Amino acid sequence: MHLLVDGVCGAVLAIYAIKEPHLEPIIFYFGLYTIFAFGLQGPVGWLLDKAPTYNKKAIVASTLLLALGTIPQLTIGMQAVLLGLGNCLFHVVGGSYVLRKYSTYSELGLFVSSGAIGLGLGLYGIISVWPLLALACLFTGLAVKNMQELTREDLTFSPNVLYENSSNKLLGIVALLFGCIVLRGFGSGNVLESSFIMLLPCTFALGKLLGGFVCDKIGYKKTVLLILFIGFVGLKIQGLYGGLLFVLASNMTMPLTLRLAHWCRIGAPGLMFGLAASCLVPGTIFKDLISLPPQLILVLQFLILVIAGFALLKKEYQYG
Amino acid sequence: MDNLVLEITNAALLTIIIEVPIFYICGYKKASQLLTFALVNYVSNTLLNDALPAYTATLGYWTKLCIGELLVIAFEYALMLHVISEDKNRLLKTICLTNIISIILGLVLLFNF
Numbered sequence: 001m002h003l004l005v006d007g008v009c010g011a012v013l014a015i016y017a018i019k020e021p022h023l024e025p026i027i028f029y030f031g032l033y034t035i036f037a038f039g040l041q042g043p044v045g046w047l048l049d050k051a052p053t054y055n056k057k058a059i060v061a062s063t064l065l066l067a068l069g070t071i072p073q074l075t076i077g078m079q080a081v082l083l084g085l086g087n088c089l090f091h092v093v094g095g096s097y098v099l100r101k102y103s104t105y106s107e108l109g110l111f112v113s114s115g116a117i118g119l120g121l122g123l124y125g126i127i128s129v130w131p132l133l134a135l136a137c138l139f140t141g142l143a144v145k146n147m148q149e150l151t152r153e154d155l156t157f158s159p160n161v162l163y164e165n166s167s168n169k170l171l172g173i174v175a176l177l178f179g180c181i182v183l184r185g186f187g188s189g190n191v192l193e194s195s196f197i198m199l200l201p202c203t204f205a206l207g208k209l210l211g212g213f214v215c216d217k218i219g220y221k222k223t224v225l226l227i228l229f230i231g232f233v234g235l236k237i238q239g240l241y242g243g244l245l246f247v248l249a250s251n252m253t254m255p256l257t258l259r260l261a262h263w264c265r266i267g268a269p270g271l272m273f274g275l276a277a278s279c280l281v282p283g284t285i286f287k288d289l290i291s292l293p294p295q296l297i298l299v300l301q302f303l304i305l306v307i308a309g310f311a312l313l314k315k316e317y318q319y320g
Numbered sequence: 321m322d323n324l325v326l327e328i329t330n331a332a333l334l335t336i337i338i339e340v341p342i343f344y345i346c347g348y349k350k351a352s353q354l355l356t357f358a359l360v361n362y363v364s365n366t367l368l369n370d371a372l373p374a375y376t377a378t379l380g381y382w383t384k385l386c387i388g389e390l391l392v393i394a395f396e397y398a399l400m401l402h403v404i405s406e407d408k409n410r411l412l413k414t415i416c417l418t419n420i421i422s423i424i425l426g427l428v429l430l431f432n433f
Binding site: 221225228232235236293295296298299300302303306307 | 370398401
C-alpha cells in the first residue's frame with residue numbers, strides 16, 4: 001500500500017510538472033508537498049500516539065485525502081497540500097503499526113522500501129493516477145478489514161534485550177540516530193545517471209529491504225560492518241556501479257535507525273517514526289546547497305550506528 | 321587522478337608501516353589483531369585522504385585535518401572494538417598513541433622531503 005500511496009502522489013505531481021513551463025513553481029509546489037508529507041509526520045505521530053486505536057479511521061482518512069488531492073479541478077497548491085496530508089497520515093499510521101506489531105527489522109525494511117518504487121513509478125509516468133488510486137482504495141478496504149486495532153498496552157511492549165539508560169542518554173541516542181537519517185538524505189545519489197530511470201528508486205528500495213532482512217539474519221553488529229564494507233567498496237569503484245553501491249549501503253541503515261529510535265521511546269512509535277521521516281526533509285531541500293563528502297557520511301553513519309548499538313543492544317554489544 | 325590515487329595508497333601504506341609496529345609494541349601481538357589493525361588503518365586512511373580534497377567547506381586544511389584525525393581515531397576504535405573486546409580503555413589509549421605518533425612522523429616526512 002505504501003507503493004500505491006507514494007505512487008498516487010508522484011503521478012499527480014508529475015502531471016503538473018509536465019504542464020508547467022517554469023522551474024521555480026515546480027520547485028515551490030514539490031517543496032510544499034514535501035513539507036506536508038514529511039515535515040508534519042512528527043506532530044501527526046504524536047497525536048496518533050495519544051489515540052492508538054484510531055488506526056483504521058486514519059487509514060481511511062488518508063485515502064480520502066489522497067483521492068481529493070487527485071481532483072484535477074483543484075489548484076496545484078491545494079492538491080499538494082491534500083496529497084501531502086494524506087501521505088503524511090498514511091506513513092505515520094503504517095510506520096507506527098509496523099513498529100508496534102513487530103520487534104524485528106525485516107518488516108520495517110519491507111514497509112519503508114516500497115515507497116521509493118511507488119514514487120518512481122508515479123513520477124516517471126510509468127503508471128497513471130487512476131489505477132494506482134483504485135488499488136489504494138482496494139488495499140485500504142483490506143487494511144481496515146484485517147488490521148488489528150492495537151491498544152495502549154501494545155505501546156508498552158518492552159524487549160528484554162535492551163540496556164537500561166537514563167532519559168537524557170536516550171535523548172542523546174535519538175538525536176544521533178536522527179542525525180544518521182539526515183545524513184542519509186544528503187547521500188542519496190542525485191548525480192547518478194542511467195538509461196534505466198527506475199534504477200535509483202529500485203536501489204533505494206533494495207537497500208532498505210536488504211538492511212532489514214540481513215539484520216534479522218546475521219544480527220545488528222555484523223550488519224553495521226556489512227554496511228560499512230559495501231559503502232567503502234562503493235566509494236572505491238568509480239562511476240555508476242560505485243554510486244549505486246554507496247546509495248545501497250546508505251539506505252540499508254534506514255530500518256536499523258528506525259527500530260533503534262523506537263526502542264528509545266517505546267511508548268511513542270508514531271512520534272519516533274514521524275520525526276525520523278521529518279529528518280529526510282533537510283536532505284531533500286539543501287542537498288544542492290550543502291555538499292558533504294560521501295566518505296564523511298559513511299564514517300559518521302557507521303559511528304552513530306555503533307554508538308547506538310553499544311548504548312542499547314544488550315545481546316549484540318557487551319561491555320568489557 | 322592516477323597520481324592522487326597513488327599518493328593516497330602510499331600514504332595508507334606509510335601509515336600502516338608506522339602504526340602496526342606501535343600497536344605490536346603496545347601489547348597486541350596476535351596475528352589476527354595486527355592484520356585487522358592494518359586493514360582498519362588502510363580503510364580509515366583512504367577514507368580520510370579521499371574526503372579531505374572533497375570537503376569544500378570554508379575550513380583551513382589544518383582544521384579539516386584535525387577534525388578528520390579525531391574522526392579517524394573514533395572510527396578505528398569503533399572498528400577494533402569488534403575484534404578486541406577486553407580492556408577498552410587500553411585499546412583507546414593505544415589507538416590515540418599510534419595516531420599521534422603517525423601524525424608527527426608524517427609531518428616530519430612532509431617537511432623534510
